[in-house]
Amino acid sequence: MLSRLTRLPRPTALAVCAAPVLGLFAVAALAPLPFVVAVPGPTADVLGSDQGKPVITVTGAPVRDTKGQLRMTTIRATGPSSTMKLPELIGHWFKTDQAVMPRESVYPSGGSDQQIEEHNLEEMAQSQSAAAAAALGFLKKDPKDIKVQLNLADVGGPSAGLLFTLGIVDKLDGDGSGGELTGGRSIAGTGTITADGTVGAVGGVGxxxxxxxxDGATVFLVPKAECSDAKSDLPEGLRLIPVTSLTDAVSSLRALNRNEDVPSC
Structure with a gap:
């Protein structure tokens, strides 16, 4: 004899099915999620000073007095050990002056807060070394004769590499053959740099x-791969210039000073 399947009345079946789903939503709402909230951070003029000391100090070669500004940019994010729950994240999601980002995109090294801080400072030191090598190579100057010291407190990570490099080039190209880079403008930007002058993406460009x-910039140098991100919430009055290399950046800034055509995102 065949057994009979018992069918639950429809409202009861729906209630039975919905219960675990609602339970999952409740757990998700209460569980800490691997995201951080980031906001625009401070900027610093690499042609200027930080805490009373020049950001760029050059010995072994003459330097020129520069005009304008070259501003490296940062973001500030909630700490790597902080936790956020879904209702909190939703509150930040739709704010244009904030971004909800995966924790690993901001803190890719992982580890404790102290380990991450040490990693970021190490990356900054490597970035500064690469910036000096890229600038001296671009200017065809002997690194045995010229020493570059970079000083910028309370900033970690590699994303200031491009701006450090441009600052060194601007100060060292003192014979005037190439012309000043800023043209008196406030130029900002971001991007990693390698010793051969390659510019890399960084994240958080919006x-x-x-x-x-x-902070007053009118031109922003952005790694070309991140043009679309930079354009998504571009502030009025800020011009984007895409770059893939130090040569790109220098050529574009000098063309801008001559009122020539400059690449755009």
Whole structure:
């Protein structure tokens, strides 16, 4: 004899099915999630001073007095050990001056807060070394004769590499053959740098453009691969120039000073 399947009345079946789903939503709402909230951070003029000391100090070669500004940009994010729950994240998601980002995109090294800080400072030191090598190579100057010291407190990570490099080039190209890079403007930007002058992507460019415009910049150098991100919430009055190399950046800035055509995102 065949057994009979018992069918639950429809309202009861729906209630039975919905219960575990609602339970999952409740757990998700209460569980800490691997995201951080980032906001535009401070900017710093690499042609200027930080805490009373020049950001760029050159020995072994003459330097020129520079005009304008070259501003490196940063973001500030909630700490790597902080936790956020879904209702909190939703509150930040739709704010244009904030970004909800995966924790690993901001803190890719992982580890404790102290380990991450040490990693970021190490990356900054490597970035500064690469910036000096890229600038001296671009200018065809002997690193045995010229020493470059970079000083910028309370900033970690590699994303200031491009701006450090441009600052060194601007100070060292003292014979005037190439012309000043800023043309008296406030130029901002972001991007990693390698010793051969390759510019790399960094993340958080939408927030960095906001920081740049807030602090008076009118031009922003962005790694070409991140043009679309930079354009998404571009502040009014800020011009984007895409770059893939140090040569790109220098050529574009000099063309801008001559009122020539300059690449755009």
């Amino acid at each position: 927030l960095k453009t906001q920081a740049a415009r807030r």
